[in-house]
Amino acid sequence: MKEITDKPKPKHALSSMQCPAHLSDVDLFGTGACEHWYEAYDILHREAPVHKIPGEGFAPGTDAFILTKHEDIAAVVRDQERFPLPGSLMVQQLCAAEADPFETPNVNIMMAAMTTLRPNPQMWRSHRQELTDPWVGPGAGRNEAMVNRVAQELIDRWIERGTVEFVSEFAQPLPQMVMANVLGWPMEDLKLLKYYGDGTVKPFVYGSGHRNILPQEEIDSQFEVLAEFKAYTQELITRKRARPAEDMISFLTQVEYSPLARRLADDEINGVVYAMVIGGLETTQYALAEQVQLLIEHPDVWRQLKAERGLVRAFTEEAMRLRAPTQGLSTRITSQDEVFQGVRVPKGSFLHLRWAAANIDPQEWDEPQTLRLDRKAGTRHLTFSQGARVCPGASLSRLEQVVAWNRLLDAVEEFEYTDDNNFLHQPGIMLATDHLNLAVRRAGAPSTGNT
Numbered sequence: 001m002k003e004i005t006d007k008p009k010p011k012h013a014l015s016s017m018q019c020p021a022h023l024s025d026v027d028l029f030g031t032g033a034c035e036h037w038y039e040a041y042d043i044l045h046r047e048a049p050v051h052k053i054p055g056e057g058f059a060p061g062t063d064a065f066i067l068t069k070h071e072d073i074a075a076v077v078r079d080q081e082r083f084p085l086p087g088s089l090m091v092q093q094l095c096a097a098e099a100d101p102f103e104t105p106n107v108n109i110m111m112a113a114m115t116t117l118r119p120n121p122q123m124w125r126s127h128r129q130e131l132t133d134p135w136v137g138p139g140a141g142r143n144e145a146m147v148n149r150v151a152q153e154l155i156d157r158w159i160e161r162g163t164v165e166f167v168s169e170f171a172q173p174l175p176q177m178v179m180a181n182v183l184g185w186p187m188e189d190l191k192l193l194k195y196y197g198d199g200t201v202k203p204f205v206y207g208s209g210h211r212n213i214l215p216q217e218e219i220d221s222q223f224e225v226l227a228e229f230k231a232y233t234q235e236l237i238t239r240k241r242a243r244p245a246e247d248m249i250s251f252l253t254q255v256e257y258s259p260l261a262r263r264l265a266d267d268e269i270n271g272v273v274y275a276m277v278i279g280g281l282e283t284t285q286y287a288l289a290e291q292v293q294l295l296i297e298h299p300d301v302w303r304q305l306k307a308e309r310g311l312v313r314a315f316t317e318e319a320m321r322l323r324a325p326t327q328g329l330s331t332r333i334t335s336q337d338e339v340f341q342g343v344r345v346p347k348g349s350f351l352h353l354r355w356a357a358a359n360i361d362p363q364e365w366d367e368p369q370t371l372r373l374d375r376k377a378g379t380r381h382l383t384f385s386q387g388a389r390v391c392p393g394a395s396l397s398r399l400e401q402v403v404a405w406n407r408l409l410d411a412v413e414e415f416e417y418t419d420d421n422n423f424l425h426q427p428g429i430m431l432a433t434d435h436l437n438l439a440v441r442r443a444g445a446p447s448t449g450n451t
């Protein structure tokens, strides 16, 4: 199989940043950086696997460090005591304060709900097992028929046309419609789900620097969107409490949460919904959009999947390894002095965990940049993180990806790029193709030679 690095890189020509050649050129967060991330990871692995960002630590006077080694990141995410999340520290502060977290200004409803539903690791586990696992975790299989129906409905909208804008006509609406069905969100308000989803996700992915800091006016307007989102969800909760249906919000109005020995309050449910909407939409969209590009660039793999559907899961895992949607997050702090790869990292430093770089760490993977369907333990990539804080929606996302490719493999003989792609990724920390025009040959349709 061919190396990804052998492929032409149309994105490079469009990037406003030069491709880095030396460590001094590496900047993962500047404008246009996303078009060169994988070349930057090669340089970091060779020369600076623990890369300092001076003055950007958590505690005053400390620094941030970009971790790129699989072994380092896997160790960090497995130890919550030594490497707490900044969010957990905030939850501890809110718990210690006298004020009601649900009434505290600038505290979003998800964070407020954490103070009552999951203030410590034991309750974090219960929250998963009792509230989210049955719908988006190990219990996500209950959604299989619905995901198949949604994928087929989307394909039917464009399969006869011979072209598709793959992002807006498949990769984006699929997780939106799936999440709406899971939650019990009215389908006629799908646009609102996207609008609120953009509002919740913005501070996590679009801002500048490793912490995604947004300008103040954007923070203010984001709080207005979040207030609308909260009011809308509250109405939904009220309706579902009165007339429960077979969906996650109805379930949350009824379930008895064992650590508190009571049902959830409306604001607590609102906080859980917020978390589902942050995590459940864009991430899977970006995974699907990268996967179609990998398959166009590897026609041999496309043919293999057509012939042997049992390989689809290996493909989606390998694609998530090679093109992680969430490339990195500044999501842990050092609670004591540490040493990674011989580099001293003092207490109070910010750790930027670069999942995508760990996924191509040559110490962890043979032929790290090659798409291979025969990897042993291919799920050990860090795209969903690992340990107690591993992404709670990983099972749902995996289901969506596998179903999507099975339905696409049934319906499509071949995808090809058309000439009018801009191929740019959106700025931020996601590997996010913003639009992708493709020619499509329907399965069973005669070949014209040029799709």
Ligand code: HEM
Binding pocket: 077, 136, 275, 276, 278, 279, 280, 281, 283, 284, 287, 324, 325, 326, 331, 355, 383, 384, 385, 386, 389, 390, 391, 392, 393, 394, 396, 397
């Ligand atoms: C390809 C798709 C996805 C990727 C790449 C992804 C990635 C991640 C990563 C890296 C984290 C951070 C884990 C840590 O800090 O250790 C995370 C957390 C999270 N993800 Fe995902 N995720 C995806 C899909 C989903 C879906 C479908 C949902 C919801 C249905 C979801 C909900 C969440 C939530 C709520 C968190 C925060 C942790 C928590 O509240 O328990 N994610 N995800």
